[in-house]
Structures are given as C-alpha cells and as structure tokens.
Amino acid sequence: MRRRIERFQLLLKLAERKRKEADRLLGESQQRVEQAEKGLEQLKAYQLEYQQQFTDAGRGGLTCAQLQTYQAFIGKVSGAGRQQQEALLQSRAQLEQVEAYWRKTQAHYRAMQKLLEKAQKDKRLLDEKRLQQQLDERSQHTPASFI
Numbered sequence: 001m002r003r004r005i006e007r008f009q010l011l012l013k014l015a016e017r018k019r020k021e022a023d024r025l026l027g028e029s030q031q032r033v034e035q036a037e038k039g040l041e042q043l044k045a046y047q048l049e050y051q052q053q054f055t056d057a058g059r060g061g062l063t064c065a066q067l068q069t070y071q072a073f074i075g076k077v078s079g080a081g082r083q084q085q086e087a088l089l090q091s092r093a094q095l096e097q098v099e100a101y102w103r104k105t106q107a108h109y110r111a112m113q114k115l116l117e118k119a120q121k122d123k124r125l126l127d128e129k130r131l132q133q134q135l136d137e138r139s140q141h142t143p144a145s146f147i
Contacts, residue, residue: 001123008116015109022098022105029091029098036088043081050074
C-alpha cells in the first residue's frame with residue numbers, strides 16, 4: 001500500500017510540473033495575443049493619423065511626387081496592418097491550442113490528486129482495521145479480572 005501511495009505521489013509531482021509548464025505557456029500565449037492586439041491598434045491609429053495628414057496636405061495642394069509618396073506610405077502601413085492582423089489570428093489560434101492543453105493538464109492533475117487521496121484513505125482505513133483486529137485479539141487473550 002505504501003508503494004502505491006509513493007507511486008501516486010510521484011505521478012502527482014510529474015502532473016504538477018506539467019501543470020506549471022502549462023500555466024507558463026498559457027501566460028506567454030495570452031501575452032502574445034495582447035501584444036498583437038496592441039500592435040494592430042497602434043498601426044490602425046497611425047494609419048488614420050497619416051491619412052488625416054494626407055487629407056490636410058491635400059487641401060493645400062500636393063505635387064504628383066508628394067501624392068505618390070503619401071500613397072506608397074499608406075500602402076506600406078496597410079500592408080503592415082494586414083501582416084499584424086494575420087499575426088493576431090495566428091496568436092489567437094495558438095492560444096486556443098494552449099488553452100486546450102492547459103485544461104487537459106489541470107484535469108490530469110486533479111485526477112492524480114484524487115487517486116492519491118483515495119490511496120491514502122484506503123491505507124488509513126486498512127491501518128485502522130488492522131489496529132482494531134489487534135485490539136480485538138488482545139482483548140480475547142486477556143483474562144477477565146472482574147470475575
């Protein structure tokens with residue numbers, strides 16, 4: 001019975017390591033999603049700001065070269081926004097996978113805890129039963145002093 005408990009304790013330690021690793025991976029993945037979202041928002045804000053500058057400059061008149069420069073830069077910012085959007089989608093997909101792994105490790109850890117607790121309870125009940133048997137045997141072999 002003791003070896004069974006020791007094996008469950010070892011399995012619980014291994015499950016705890018996996019659980020902690022899953023916690024770390026989940027935190028990193030959530031952070032990547034947050035960073036991708038912030039990056040996308042910053043690019044969108046920058047694109048709006050630059051388009052506003054383009055509009056303001058256009059009211060005052062632009063040369064053909066200036067118009068091309070503005071349009072090329074807005075195109076680059078738009079391309080960067082699409083790339084950032086793709087990175088965000090990938091980060092979210094990865095987060096979903098990490099969340100599934102995290103849930104799996106949490107469930108495994110809880111299962112190992114329950115198995116260990118059951119083994120400890122079974123051992124305690126067996127020890128109590130043995131003790132009661134010993135007490136019963138001793139009481140049968142002890143002569144009655146009150147007779």
